[in-house]
Amino acid sequence: xxxxxxxxxxxxxxxxxxxxxxxxxxxxxxxxxxxxxxxxxxxxxxxxxxxxxxxxxxxxxxxxxxxxxxxxxxxxxxxxxxxxxxxxxxxxxxxxxxxxxxxxxxxxxxxxxxxxxxxxxxxxxxxxxxxxxxxxxxxxxxxxxxxxxxxxxxxxxxxxxxxxxxxxxxxxxxxxxxxxxxxxxxxxxxxxxxxxxxxxxxxxxxxxxxxxxxxxxxxxxxxxxxxxxxxxxxxxxxxxxxxxxxxxxxxxxxxxxxxxxxxxxxxxxxxxxxxxxxxxxxxxxxxxxxxxxxxx
Amino acid sequence: xxxxxxxxxxxxxxxxxxxxxxxxxxxxxxxxxxxxxxxxxxxxxxxxxxxxxxxxxxxxxxxxxxxxxxxxxxxxxxxxxxxxxxxxxxxxxxxxxxxxxxxxxxxxxxxxxxxxxxxxxxxxxxxxxxxxxxxxxxxxxxxxxxxxxxxxxxxxxxxxxxxxxxxxxxxxxxxxxxxxxxxxxxxxxxxxxxxxxxxxxxxxxxxxxxxxxxxxxxxxxxxxxxxxxxxxxxxxxxxxxxxxxxxxxxxxxxxxxxxxxxxxxxxxxxxxxxxxxxxxxxxxxxxxxxxxxxxxxxxxxxxxxxxxxxxxxxxxxxxxxxxxxxxxxxxxxxxxxxxxxxxxxxxxxxxxxxxxxxxxxxxxxxxxxxxxxxxxxxxxxxxxxxxxxxxxxxxxxxxxxxxxxxxxxxxxxxxxxxxxxxxxxxxxxxxxxxxxxxxx
Numbered sequence: 001x002x003x004x005x006x007x008x009x010x011x012x013x014x015x016x017x018x019x020x021x022x023x024x025x026x027x028x029x030x031x032x033x034x035x036x037x038x039x040x041x042x043x044x045x046x047x048x049x050x051x052x053x054x055x056x057x058x059x060x061x062x063x064x065x066x067x068x069x070x071x072x073x074x075x076x077x078x079x080x081x082x083x084x085x086x087x088x089x090x091x092x093x094x095x096x097x098x099x100x101x102x103x104x105x106x107x108x109x110x111x112x113x114x115x116x117x118x119x120x121x122x123x124x125x126x127x128x129x130x131x132x133x134x135x136x137x138x139x140x141x142x143x144x145x146x147x148x149x150x151x152x153x154x155x156x157x158x159x160x161x162x163x164x165x166x167x168x169x170x171x172x173x174x175x176x177x178x179x180x181x182x183x184x185x186x187x188x189x190x191x192x193x194x195x196x197x198x199x200x201x202x203x204x205x206x207x208x209x210x211x212x213x214x215x216x217x218x219x220x221x222x223x224x225x226x227x228x229x230x231x232x233x234x235x236x237x238x239x240x241x242x243x244x245x246x247x248x249x250x251x252x253x254x255x256x257x258x259x260x261x262x263x264x265x266x267x268x269x270x271x272x273x274x275x276x277x278x279x280x281x282x283x284x285x286x287x288x289x290x291x292x293x294x295x296x
Numbered sequence: 297x298x299x300x301x302x303x304x305x306x307x308x309x310x311x312x313x314x315x316x317x318x319x320x321x322x323x324x325x326x327x328x329x330x331x332x333x334x335x336x337x338x339x340x341x342x343x344x345x346x347x348x349x350x351x352x353x354x355x356x357x358x359x360x361x362x363x364x365x366x367x368x369x370x371x372x373x374x375x376x377x378x379x380x381x382x383x384x385x386x387x388x389x390x391x392x393x394x395x396x397x398x399x400x401x402x403x404x405x406x407x408x409x410x411x412x413x414x415x416x417x418x419x420x421x422x423x424x425x426x427x428x429x430x431x432x433x434x435x436x437x438x439x440x441x442x443x444x445x446x447x448x449x450x451x452x453x454x455x456x457x458x459x460x461x462x463x464x465x466x467x468x469x470x471x472x473x474x475x476x477x478x479x480x481x482x483x484x485x486x487x488x489x490x491x492x493x494x495x496x497x498x499x500x501x502x503x504x505x506x507x508x509x510x511x512x513x514x515x516x517x518x519x520x521x522x523x524x525x526x527x528x529x530x531x532x533x534x535x536x537x538x539x540x541x542x543x544x545x546x547x548x549x550x551x552x553x554x555x556x557x558x559x560x561x562x563x564x565x566x567x568x569x570x571x572x573x574x575x576x577x578x579x580x581x582x583x584x585x586x587x588x589x590x591x592x593x594x595x596x597x598x599x600x601x602x603x604x605x606x607x608x609x610x611x612x613x614x615x616x617x618x619x620x621x622x623x624x625x626x627x628x629x630x631x632x633x634x635x636x637x638x639x640x641x642x643x644x645x646x647x648x649x650x651x652x653x654x655x656x657x658x659x660x661x662x663x664x665x666x667x668x669x670x671x672x673x674x675x676x677x678x679x680x681x682x683x684x685x686x687x688x689x690x691x692x693x694x695x696x697x698x699x700x701x702x703x704x705x706x707x708x709x710x711x712x713x714x715x716x717x718x719x720x721x722x723x724x725x726x727x728x729x730x731x732x733x734x735x736x
Contacts, residue, residue: 032319033319035319035320036319036320039319039320041319041320042401043379043382043383044379044382044383044401044402044404044405045401045404046320047319047320049320120560123555123557123561124561126555127552127555127556127561128551128552128555129490129493129550129551129552129556129565130490130565130570146551148551148552148555150552150555151497151552151553151554151555151716152716153716153718156555236497236555237497237498237499237557239497239554239712240497240554240555240712240715240716241709241712241713241716241718242709243716252372253705255379256372256375256376256379257375257701257705258701258702258705259397259401259701260702261319261379262320265319
């Protein structure tokens, strides 16, 4: 009994540094945010307790509903194209193409750039007044290239999503490339001997074997989508008229421009709940194996 | 299972510890500021880093043994820093502020400055400042509170700028009326340069252009709506929204205006000669900073620019109105350990040797009268400077700010909705009124 207790204490002692860090940097901010979400508070002066009032207000706030819609668009329209294009690029680069290392670097460069830089560059490219695409469109007679993609409330969020996909596809490609290089060549060889063509091999052998990679990318994509900030802030500032607002840009606007820290905390708590529920749902449906690399 | 329980207890314990430093309290006030006896800390977003260093050197040169520990941020980062520091009792001794909402948010953490001002400049100290600076310094104070919690360091008008080369080449004059604006825009359209470059992505810029229009439609009426005396749906305000709408529907603003930011995109375009007119403000003169080298040709001595006021509106005021106010002001932490030194630094930055360094860079128009740059690089630059300091600033009567950040955002949103066709001027006015109703 004593040994068991001692073992437990030793175990806890080993866990203590992690637990302390977890408590300080994860638990404390969450508790602080949850508490702040029950206040009418500007972040500096004494707040007033409003209970669930901020939540009631938030769920009726049209901007909040726009951010939820935009998050849904972002998750679907980022993760699927990014994974698909990333997979195809990885397959192409895995064929032993000449100069594949250079291509790999080129495709991956956007992922290591600052989103602020990417935002400024794409803003210039998409500027309908005299941006690169507009000039190109005029020269080539393709007027649609000079459209108001970032400034039209109907297209702004999709334009930002497009830039995000451009930025992060190289990241997906690298994940898939790493996965592809772990696939036993004999499996592909066996499929070919059995008469599978290139497309069949890719769809029925290679892609299923990359299931854990795909699921990891989906999980990272969902979390990344929910916490996206810089690109939206630089490209559109969440506008025009909140049309491309996301939960983090909305929280920033409320906390630091409108001096409404209580309300911004409410947004953050809702964001946290959505992120946790999404992640747990993924783990529940697919098992934790896709994170560890083990099958369910 | 038991280990799980232990973990749960540990996590709950951590949560309880977390709650001991809970959200929602006012910033603690028992301790002093950060600096030691001969040092004051200064944090702001303005003046820019390079200029601030020169100001500090000037002050420290005149005050042996005293030092200033300064950090300059971008504005959004500064807001985050200031809020975090105020709520953790690490507020700097001197802070950069904007009049109205930002100063009011930190009012309880700030020291009243009128005694510091009177000791430094005498009892008639207010006469040294432009009237709009004094008026705005107390914007939003509770009724009966006559304290100055911040004092302006830089002031400005908001106005339009013309590329005088483009106007000269086309044989045109800068527009004085709305009809002039339309005809000039028509004359200049089709060329390489945008006739009227409107960087309407920024909410502050949408609002200052609207305030110029609104005051030209009916001087001062918009502030009556702001204080609830009249509704936002008042015909004069709806008309102002309509003229904002016409900037887009009449083809005055360039295509995609609502997606163009002022900094860096629009100003780069304007400085490169790609626009004939742009709405900015007096601070544009900083492009010709005599202390800088490698200045673009248009900005060299302000050779390619001419400031002018937003054109008059048919049926509105007969003359264009002056809109402007404080660019940046300074406050002192109530808990500073060095109130005397902080006062000395603040007043030096406003009207002493530090201020002279600031003015030499033409960062903006100083808040006090009688300060001029030691060097002008052209007669035109000097003429423009004198126009601002002698003629325009003393006449500024209307604020470029709204007091409430919520109302400020509501107006900015309404203007964006009009620009994108999501709302009519009437609907936009009603949407601002609905926010106003929540404030009253």
